[in-house]
Amino acid sequence: MLWYKAWLETRARFLVSVCAISIISAFFVHHAERVISPEPKRETYFLLFFVHHYLVGLWILSAVLLGMGGLIRERAIGTSSFTLTLPVSRARVAGVQIAVGIFQAILLAVLPWSVILFTTDLIGRAFPVSQVAFYVLLLISGGLVYFALAVLISSLIEGEYTAPAVAYGLVVLSGITFSSVDSLRPYADLWRFMGGDNHFNHATYLLSGPFPRFGALAALSVAALMLLASVAVIQRREF
Amino acid sequence: MFLKLNSNAGQPIYLQLMEQIRHAAETGALKDGEQLPSVRNLAEELVVSPNTVVKAYSELEHEGLIELRHGSGAFATLRRRTRFLTDHVQAARRRIRDLIERLREDGLLDEEIRRAFEAELLHAAETAAKR
Amino acid sequence: MIGGPVIQTRSLTKSYGRLNAVRDLDLFVGANRITAFLGRNGAGKSTTIKLLLGMIYPTGGEATVLGARVAESKESREMRRRVAYVAENKPLYPYMTPAQMIRFVSSFYPDWRSDAAERLMKEYELPADRKVKSLSKGMRTKLALLLAFARRPDLLILDEPSEGLDPVGIEQLLQTLVAQSAEGISVFFSSHQITEVERIADHVCILDKGRLLVDASLDDLRQSYRRIDLVFRSAPVEHEFRMTGVERIETSGHQMRVLASRNAEMVVERAHALNAVSVETSPVGLRDIFLETVRDN
Numbered sequence A: 001m002l003w004y005k006a007w008l009e010t011r012a013r014f015l016v017s018v019c020a021i022s023i024i025s026a027f028f029v030h031h032a033e034r035v036i037s038p039e040p041k042r043e044t045y046f047l048l049f050f051v052h053h054y055l056v057g058l059w060i061l062s063a064v065l066l067g068m069g070g071l072i073r074e075r076a077i078g079t080s081s082f083t084l085t086l087p088v089s090r091a092r093v094a095g096v097q098i099a100v101g102i103f104q105a106i107l108l109a110v111l112p113w114s115v116i117l118f119t120t121d122l123i124g125r126a127f128p129v130s131q132v133a134f135y136v137l138l139l140i141s142g143g144l145v146y147f148a149l150a151v152l153i154s155s156l157i158e159g160e161y162t163a164p165a166v167a168y169g170l171v172v173l174s175g176i177t178f179s180s181v182d183s184l185r186p187y188a189d190l191w192r193f194m195g196g197d198n199h200f201n202h203a204t205y206l207l208s209g210p211f212p213r214f215g216a217l218a219a220l221s222v223a224a225l226m227l228l229a230s231v232a233v234i235q236r237r238e239f
Numbered sequence B: 001m002f003l004k005l006n007s008n009a010g011q012p013i014y015l016q017l018m019e020q021i022r023h024a025a026e027t028g029a030l031k032d033g034e035q036l037p038s039v040r041n042l043a044e045e046l047v048v049s050p051n052t053v054v055k056a057y058s059e060l061e062h063e064g065l066i067e068l069r070h071g072s073g074a075f076a077t078l079r080r081r082t083r084f085l086t087d088h089v090q091a092a093r094r095r096i097r098d099l100i101e102r103l104r105e106d107g108l109l110d111e112e113i114r115r116a117f118e119a120e121l122l123h124a125a126e127t128a129a130k131r
Numbered sequence C: 001m002i003g004g005p006v007i008q009t010r011s012l013t014k015s016y017g018r019l020n021a022v023r024d025l026d027l028f029v030g031a032n033r034i035t036a037f038l039g040r041n042g043a044g045k046s047t048t049i050k051l052l053l054g055m056i057y058p059t060g061g062e063a064t065v066l067g068a069r070v071a072e073s074k075e076s077r078e079m080r081r082r083v084a085y086v087a088e089n090k091p092l093y094p095y096m097t098p099a100q101m102i103r104f105v106s107s108f109y110p111d112w113r114s115d116a117a118e119r120l121m122k123e124y125e126l127p128a129d130r131k132v133k134s135l136s137k138g139m140r141t142k143l144a145l146l147l148a149f150a151r152r153p154d155l156l157i158l159d160e161p162s163e164g165l166d167p168v169g170i171e172q173l174l175q176t177l178v179a180q181s182a183e184g185i186s187v188f189f190s191s192h193q194i195t196e197v198e199r200i201a202d203h204v205c206i207l208d209k210g211r212l213l214v215d216a217s218l219d220d221l222r223q224s225y226r227r228i229d230l231v232f233r234s235a236p237v238e239h240e241f242r243m244t245g246v247e248r249i250e251t252s253g254h255q256m257r258v259l260a261s262r263n264a265e266m267v268v269e270r271a272h273a274l275n276a277v278s279v280e281t282s283p284v285g286l287r288d289i290f291l292e293t294v295r296d297n
Helices: A002-035 A041-067 A070-077 A090-122 A129-156 A164-180 A188-193 A213-236 B013-027 B039-046 B049-065 B079-106 B109-131 C045-053 C073-080 C098-106 C113-125 C138-147 C169-181 C194-200 C218-224 C266-275 C287-295
Strands: B066-069 B073-076 C007-016 C019-025 C034-040 C061-065 C083-086 C154-160 C186-190 C203-208 C211-217 C226-231 C245-250 C257-260 C278-283
Touching: A002 A041, A002 A090, A002 C098, A041 A090, A041 A129, A041 A164, A041 A188, A070 A090, A070 A129, A070 C113, A090 A129, A090 A213, A129 A164, A129 A213, A129 B073, A164 A188, A164 C154, A188 A213, B013 B049, B039 B049, B049 B066, B066 C098, B079 B109, B109 C266, B109 C278, C007 C045, C007 C169, C019 C045, C019 C211, C034 C045, C034 C169, C045 C061, C045 C083, C045 C154, C045 C186, C073 C083, C083 C138, C083 C245, C098 C113, C098 C138, C113 C138, C113 C154, C138 C154, C138 C169, C138 C194, C169 C186, C169 C194, C194 C287, C203 C218, C211 C218, C211 C287, C218 C287, C226 C266, C257 C266, C266 C278
Parallel strands: C034 C186, C034 C203, C083 C154, C154 C186
Antiparallel strands: B066 B073, C007 C019, C007 C061, C203 C211, C226 C257, C226 C278, C245 C257
């Protein structure tokens, strides 16, 4: 029943985020379509590339929100003495919360893109599913780093507002760092990675080339390490 | 049986309980062969620890006042013992009546007499418990 | 029914820097009893309970609950399956309804009793489908207690259970604790309600400044503690009465009041030997025993 609890805890946040992002994205696509001349698909593809960047931004904001909570927050609201005295290990409690968060983060990428796909289909400018997959996978594999960062921050920092403030602060900091330190581009720049900038083909306005498996793996490893660290922190903490 | 217990008194509750059950037996409120409440029911009704009831019942069984039948519960086994006690209690009351009259003649007030009895009883109970 | 103590600690210590929340605690809580844990605010009661349940870790010493070492996470986890605990703040998930809380809790404990849960839901008049955050404090307290009482654990640990309950609720609580004890469940609870403790506790532990000062059966305390009021013909000499067991002596003119935790008869004997005009012994209630114990510390 830990899954059920983790779902109930984050349900509101998740549903609000998913609806907001989906609606904004679909609206954007549908509306902006009018601005573009009834021309080749190319322009639509560029529009989608553009929308994706906004999606990345919104996704990161939501993913950080999803990463908040956990046992430290429970301590602030007073329920940690209940959860911790259940006959389950802390690792299990934290693990389930993380798993639910990852699942929600994935849905948060898949659902809006599905809505976009549906919208483009609706307006007669169908977008190849393989492209959608490319975008979604880039978003998720890079983005989980931010989710993991949020989880780690919320295991270290108490305070219902301090933890998200620090997390968002670090997100902004990372953005600044990526854009100002040249040597980090193009491969260590997470935002470029998630946005698909490295694969954007200026001729077709599509993402081309092989999926950057190595990059994705590297990002996912960093995310995994941060998540493991957060579990270790929770195990050692005093409540 | 209506019982009243004082958790504030210097006397353990199980002793109070025993006295009151004995008193009920003497006055006929508890009849021979009658079943006493189960440990759990009495504990819940009086809001005392079940261990207190268990102790009281087992001491009373020791004295022969009740019988604990395995599986069925506690039953009063008064008969001879009751008559024995009732006679003794009646004789004691006569002696106490005389003593009180004499103490009053000596000029003691009822309140002073009562306090003296309580102090001596407490003292006696302690010495008995020590043994 | 189990053998051996339900809780046992050996030199258990918890320090926060220079502050000793719990100091060299040697606790022995017997099975099949109702044990009350008394102490002032900040005496270390909640800290002790948290140490026993693995929420915080000891700085020294060791502890076992139901025979399981609290320092071993796996043993501790298995032990928690047989322990029901209600924290002082009666925690519940605000986003769940009572029905959901019941489903949640029952999934973790094989000793869950649905018939008892149903009965208590009716008795406490709890609405099954209203979110906890919209329940009154009294209802939340009762729900938190229900989640512990609808089980058959080996040990029930309660931290200030009567807090948040009106007198009727407190009476129901005491009856329930007594009923649980009658079923063989060992009860360990901390409380400030000394009158309630006096009614149902078999054993009393008094903690002050992290140290265990009193660890005795309530009956023993009742039989040993005495207040002796003496009157003499002339001003009495206090040091005549400083013998073992005497906790406090107060003198006022020809009167003397002695508080003894044991050996009251020796005091009476000495008083008679010194030709006291009046010797009156009276019992000492648990509240006074408690106040006296922490006063001297």
